[in-house]
Structure formats: structure tokens, C-alpha cells
Amino acid sequence: MTLLISGFEGGEFSEEETGNILHTVPKDIQKSAxxxxxxxxxxxxWVNKQRNPQFEPTQGKPFLLADVTHxxxxxxxxxxxxxxxxxxFRDNEKWQKTYVGNAEHGGRYQPPKCLEDIEYLLQAWIEWLNSPTIINQHVIIRASLAHYYFELIHPFWDGxxxxxxxxxxxxxxxxxxRLSSSAIWQYYQxxxxxxxxxxxxxxxQAKNKKDLPNTLFIDFAMDGMLQTINDLHDQSNQLIGFLLYQGSLNNARFNKAISERQFNAIMVMMGFSDTYTPAALLRNPQIKALYSNRTERTFYRDIESLIDAGFLFEQDGKLLLAI
Known part of the structure; x- marks a missing residue:
């Protein structure tokens, strides 16, 4: 959730900063951001609590106006x-003007301004969203169009x-x-x-009465969901690969196929964000400590053994974990 919130708020805070803020006592928070x-x-x-345990992409649930205000x-x-x-909801005075958008992204427009119009449009939006034709559309189409039309109405002053x-x-x-519903926000960002x-x-496109004016936005959302699901699939495969690697490593240690020293060297390497040549790896303080009572030859022999056992491999002269 920390990564999601950091991304959803436009990257104003890093993931680490976001985590620190979320662990602060709420009464001590002073800045609006x-x-x-x-x-x-x-x-x-709150949204997570409304989660459907069943995957039903073409069986939409009624949407309430109260959910919007909440x-x-x-x-x-x-x-x-x-x-x-x-x-x-907004209720602009005659002298108050609300604009949405900017020139950089194709121009700006004025959404409806008086409360009566906004309430009418939102009620029509809810009725359309819950109509038999729309409620049983695939959820990607229904959700993206709900999002699109809500932003056009722009019913609140901010947020x-x-x-x-x-x-x-x-x-x-x-x-x-579930997970892909929130992960797609990172695609938007x-x-x-x-x-x-x-x-x-x-x-x-709609103003000029073009056919199917919202198609590109739906396509964008569908591409985002496909990319999101593929990313989640890749992350799952990486996690499974890591767990299998860790299991093999533990078995090799238990069966004495590798030494305790070699096992610890691999564990140290798991914490690296960069790759190293064998010589650079030996200069790392943690690795150096493991081999403080051993010769360089022992270190290089251990590395060769770990490569032969399939736990490491060399690429462009640098050592990588064989996950």
C-alpha cells in the first residue's frame, strides 16, 4: 500500500518517505501534502472492505451516489x-469560474457550475451506470467510463x-x-x-459528434489493465523463482553440498542492488569479513564451486544470482 499511495499522489514523496509519514501519529501531521x-x-x-471475493467481471454491482460523497x-x-x-458538491457563484485541464494536455473547459446542474448530471450518471445495458458490460469498460464521465462533471471544488x-x-x-484494481494507478502515473x-x-470528439468518441480512453484503460496484470504475473514468477532458489540453497547447505561460508556469501549478495566482478566482490566489507582467515584462492574456488552448482553465473565478467 505504501508504494501505491506514493505513486498515486504523483510521486511527491518517495516510497520511503511515504512509509515514514504513514507511521507518524496523525495528530503530529501538519502539512497538507x-x-x-x-x-x-x-x-x-474503505474501498478494500467493499471487495467481492468472487471474480465477476460481467456482473456489476449497483453504484450509489452516497459512495461518491463518502x-x-x-x-x-x-x-x-x-x-x-x-x-x-460545487455551487459556483455567478462570478466564480471553474476550469479543468490545461493547454499542455489539449486545452481546458468549464464543467457545469451550478449545484442544480451538477446534481442532475450525477443522478443521470448513477442511473446510466446502473442501467441493464451498462451494469453487465465488462468491468474494464464500465469502470473506465464511470471514471471518465465523473471527471467531466467535476462535481467538487477539489479532489x-x-x-x-x-x-x-x-x-x-x-x-x-483485487490487486490489479489498485496497481493500474501506477500505470496511469x-x-x-x-x-x-x-x-x-x-x-x-464527443463535442464534434464523432462516432464512439470515448474509445481511446477505454483502449488506454484496457492496455493499462493488460500491462498491470502482466506485471503482476511477472512479479509472481520472480517471487516463486526466489523461493525455489532459497529452498535449493537451504537444501545444499543442509546436505553440505556447499559450505556455511558459501551460503553466507550468497546471502550477502542477495542484499546487493548492483552486480560485481569477483575481484570487486572480494573487496566488499561483508564478503571480506567472511574470508578474513582464508586466502584469495579459497574465495575464488568457492565462487567457481557456486557457479558449478548453479547458484551463480557470470555475465560480462560480473557475478549474478541464478534465480
Missing amino acids: EKRLFNLKDALL LHALVSQGLDEGHNPVGQ NGRTGRLIEMLIYEQSGY KNIHEYFALFNHCRK
């Missing part, structure tokens, strides 16, 4: 960012982006998507310029 992290954590936990309240509570009453992505996540969770530009492109 830090408070937003806490709020997002609360919102994600999500906005969760992400906006306690923030001192000007006029943004939690869970309350619409966070609320819209949480709405999308909630719809995914209601269909049993990696492709943030395209994400914003597509809102404007599709809006202009």
Missing part, C-alpha cells in the same frame, strides 16, 4: 486548501481526480479484481500526460 497521504490510506482501506469526504477531511467542503480514481477502483473491487490528454481528446 502529508495529510493527503493519510486520507488516501483511509479511502483505500470517498470525497475521506480524501478531503482535515485539509486546509481553501474552500472545499468535504462531501459537498475530483483522487475521487474519480477511487470510484474506478471501487467498481473493480466490486467485481473481484507512468503515463500521466497521455492520461490527461485523453480526457480532452475524447471530450472534443
